[in-house]
Amino acid sequence: MVGLVRNWNSFSYYGKKVLFKLFPWTDELILKAKGNNAFLVFTTLVVIFAAPIAKAADIASAEIIDTEGTVIGMVTFEETPNGVLVYVEVSGIPPGGHGIHLHAVGSCDPDFKAAGGHINPDHAKHGLKNPEGPDNGDLPNLYAASDGSARAEFFTTRVSVYGNAMPALLDGDGSAVIIHENPDDHMTQPIGGAGGRIGCGIIQPL
Template sequence: MHISGQLVISTLMAGMLAATGTAIADDHGDTASASFISTDGSEVGEATIREGNAGIVVDLEIQGLEPGWKAIHIHGNGTCSDNNSGFKASGGHLNPDDRKHGLLNDDGPDAGDFANFHVNSDGTAKVQLLNERASLEGNTGAKILNDHGAALVIHENPDDHKAQPIGGAGARVACGVIQKS
């Protein structure tokens, strides 16, 4: 394919991605936030969650983590109180439809799955994540602000998006309880 054909395809794909992002990010006014702590209890970042008309948008800013690719998931219990034992109290993924874990799984993904993100060599990351299977108040998808609450949990490794139950993502290294703003 010649250069102009590649440019047209790239332009079309960028337009489709922008249109999808706009549809998801169309602000419905509902927002939430999460303050992340590490296993030693230190603050390591913030997330802002916005309700869109087709899911949620998470704006994530992290510092103080080991560099490399990381998995992040929505977990089904709104607690991060057990940081010294690895945030196990946050439970498993938000998954009211009992789907299999993984964006590449034929029987998935569950409502807590996100794409991986990268932590830079200085321990920081700034990323925007989209999830069309979850919502803050239940407008579409799995409801985050329910009786159990929910938490965003960052794992030490990337998610392979297939292996059960967490895609080989490893230990939980940071956690933030999602609270309505």
């Protein structure tokens, strides 16, 4: 976790949100510090309390790259008693709606095709609107602003981080997040007409 927080001021909004959930009693301490001092306070607390906190929550993340290999954002997954919260923060994507799905293989090569299809062990139909769906990898659409930035918070009960009764994101061959060029209509097979893959991230333990 410490390696991700290179500079507290530039650390993502959703990254801070997740970390404050892990350290609820430290947010005031960190917020009162400035610049690199905030980073120092946070790092020290992580070193001291890392062991008990690691047991408190299952969290994974995926660094999102575009088709040129440039990092454009991050997706974070937080296990809760009722399902998984998904925090998305990306930039540099076309304005408008984009399908975003969870794919069955933790790979982004080549051209993001190695990520395979959706997580879907029961072979359900694709689509949040489909009476024979959805599959485990389906999520609501991500919407980018005119400047190409997008923030979202989703919730899903169809996966888990490590496999608590639902398919695990961190299973033997891993999983990936794929962002598509078009919005998902939540009905058309196999991906809701979402088009090409413009972003990919390999989901890894945090």
